[in-house]
Amino acid sequence: MGQHGKARWYSLALFFTGLWLPGPLFAEWTPLAEDGLHDPDNPALEVMQNPGDALSRLPRDDAGDVGNKVRWVQALEQGYIEPRTNIFPETKIEVLDLDIIMKHTGSTAYVRFPHKPHTEWLDCSNCHDKIFKMKAGETPLSMLAILSGEYCGRCHGAVAFPLVLCNRCHSVPPDTLENKVNQRQ
């Protein structure tokens, strides 16, 4: 009897919390009217797009409920989206294909910073020399500063994929071939 009563209360509680939790836990996009930010009484919501309508059609981030739940680099590379590079015809568009390996990572994997995907989205002047020096190893980077919103953390954790995805930056294990080659230089 006691056991049954217990089970009943639990299942009731689970049922009701269940109604409320799936949004954040099962990684769907929240409609604007329910996101706690937009005023649900605003008549303009009817003409506005809900995030899920657009983002569900882009390559899904297999890391789950992080950021926009989208692999933006793939969305761009694979042609799912074609965001404009400029508004004024005279603006110079520069893309650079240069990886930088950063090795002051203690016991975690080294960091590979790829210029290619960054310069597809960003201009050199967004990073140089305001955030990073234009010489490998010259910027005093540290994880603490990054977590406080400096350096890589200016964008990662705000608009670009968030800092919980350690491996996406710390992607070069110290014992890989690529890294041994690099070490000799």
Add this chain to the structure above:
Amino acid sequence: MSERHAIPKRIRATALAMLLLGFFALPVFAEYGDVILNHRAEQEGMRPVIYPHWFHRIRFRCKVCHNELGFEMRAGANDITMADIIDGKFCGMCHNGQVAWSVENCDICHSGRKGLKTRIMGGHETGGPGRW
């Protein structure tokens, strides 16, 4: 009798707490990268502005706004007024009836709940434990 009640009471309290939490918490599930702009809007009788990064980055690369158009990359750092926008600055560089619909659609930009503060959502203040 008393033995039958001893355990369920604690369970019941837990269950009730879970229920109440479910009903009364007003969780914020804003899309990652949404920026709230509310330096003056609410004081002057308009809803706070919500700028969605996800929507714009499907159409424009970061460099368009943060290089060509000169938006500072810090929530709240651009001192945007409605007069500037109507003059064709900030949002008004596109929301001018040419690149995108023009300023008469007040409610599409001024779409936030009352009381929101200028900040970016999903950023360092909200993500992860404590400050991070």
